[in-house]
């Protein structure tokens with residue numbers, strides 16, 4: 001039996017196995033709210049169990065803790081915190097056969113990272129896109145191919161695309177690609193389905209932690225829309241905006257935001 005001494009491997013296995021469980025849930029004949037709730041709950045409980053078994057001393061910050069098993073540890077006191085979104089893109093998960101949903105498992109460690117003043121940073125992450133049969137993770141960082149498109153492609157929320165991104169796309173003649181799930185959108189940049197993902201208007205740490213860990217490991221640019229670093233395991237877990245893009249696009253995006261803001 002694997003003991004998962006390596007955090008990257010544990011993250012990858014935890015996300016992959018939760019994703020397989022979600023494919024089973026999708027086959028149970030549920031629909032709508034019942035399917036969403038069954039998926040959120042099954043993946044959350046599975047990840048809580050796996051992490052408690054393999055990393056009993058670590059804290060867990062999960063989107064679904066409010067209605068399921070809670071972390072055994074206070075994340076303000078531990079040096080290691082798993083930040084998980086058991087089912088990102090719950091809406092798309094409930095609309096088979098859509099594949100733009102994902103399981104996110106990230107690890108934050110106190111004292112890690114440059115320039116964080118020892119506050120801490122993400123050190124591992126995995127995003128399982130089980131409907132695609134793929135798990136992207138920091139143990140084997142994905143290689144981002146050169147862009148296959150001459151026209152810049154920007155992925156945005158399918159249901160809440162920010163207006164300023166539409167204005168930006170018009171200015172640089174980019175194509176907008178609507179998609180569900182923050183994880184699926186970040187992996188779309190990794191997979192060369194898009195060149196950038198830009199979001200504003202609301203999100204939480206679990207929506208971006210694992211995807212951002214994978215994106216950074218793959219050499220992509222990541223920041224808040226004002227160019228400041230994305231920080232995790234904060235007291236307030238709201239993290240409402242982000243940019244993930246090919247490095248050569250970052251300055252154009254940041255410059256647009258400096259000129260026009262995000263309103």
Ligand SMILES: Nc1ncnc2c1ncn2[C@@H]1O[C@H](COP(=O)(O)O)[C@@H](OP(=O)(O)O)[C@H]1O
Pocket residue numbers: 063085087088089090091156157158159160179180181182200201202203204207
């Ligand atoms: N304005 C907002 N406020 C809060 N959460 C938001 C948000 N916009 C997007 N999100 C969250 O970010 C994730 C991706 O959203 P989208 O598909 O619209 O891009 C979803 O996570 P969940 O599916 O885990 O709830 C969604 O709830």
Ligand SMILES: [Mg+2]
Pocket residue numbers: 063085087088089182206207
């Ligand atoms: Mg989410």
